[in-house]
Amino acid sequence: MFPRPDLVCFLAVTPELAQRRVLARGIDTEELAHLTALDAGYRALPEFASFVAVDGDADPATVSAALDRAVAGVAGRR
Template identity: 55%
Template sequence: MIIVLTGIDGSGKSTAARALVSSVRSQGGRALLLSNHAGRRVMSLVAARLGVRVPIQLADAVETALRVGNVLVSHLRARRFDGLVVMDRHLHCQLALRAASGLPRGQFLPWLLARLPQPDAIVHLDIDPAEAHRRIVSRGTDSESLADLAAFQAGYRELPEYAGFVKVDASVPKEQLMAELLWRLAPVGGNGCAISR
């Protein structure tokens, strides 16, 4: 069973993924967390430190290569794991970033998405960009602007796949978010995975 978490920066994807895996394990279930990062944070921090601006097309090429590599490795690991697999980010995130940057969707990522094993659910952590920006500023590790986050959110909503995502309000407290996630995912846990409230 594969669950994918998507959402803009500051929506709490990584925190929710860790908490979901921990919750399933605490109930005696087997769960595995896999992260499909693209190195965007590192690249922007290095570029800021060097005082250079990475061209959008180059940034997308590097991020896409890293994301695709991570996603393929994650799916190989998921095939060998008997239990719940939670993927923090996926190819949808790269497609949303492309839309946010005004880049074309392209053919390769949609082609690859259609050929990879389909997740049992894609959960989108929905949050107001202003709240996400406040979280990012408070943790002090990213440099996303409010405009970037709003464009990223719009990029997700433009995806043809977005209509099939399970949308969850990510602005609520962590405990409430986890209860909502477990409740939303309980119907897809009928194949023996321990997902319950």
């Protein structure tokens, strides 16, 4: 029904770090078991092999640069 996306980036953040970041925002909370299940669920998708995994545990500048490279790679194919 929907067109296949040109790019899907998966920000791979360890569930423990994701939980710390959520708590640091101070807006909501997330259970570690829920975050672990979400991570496993995404990785179990049949399409996951086509995702570009980006190390979301890295510092913001490194994550941003990795996303820029991924998008540039797709934009260069058009």
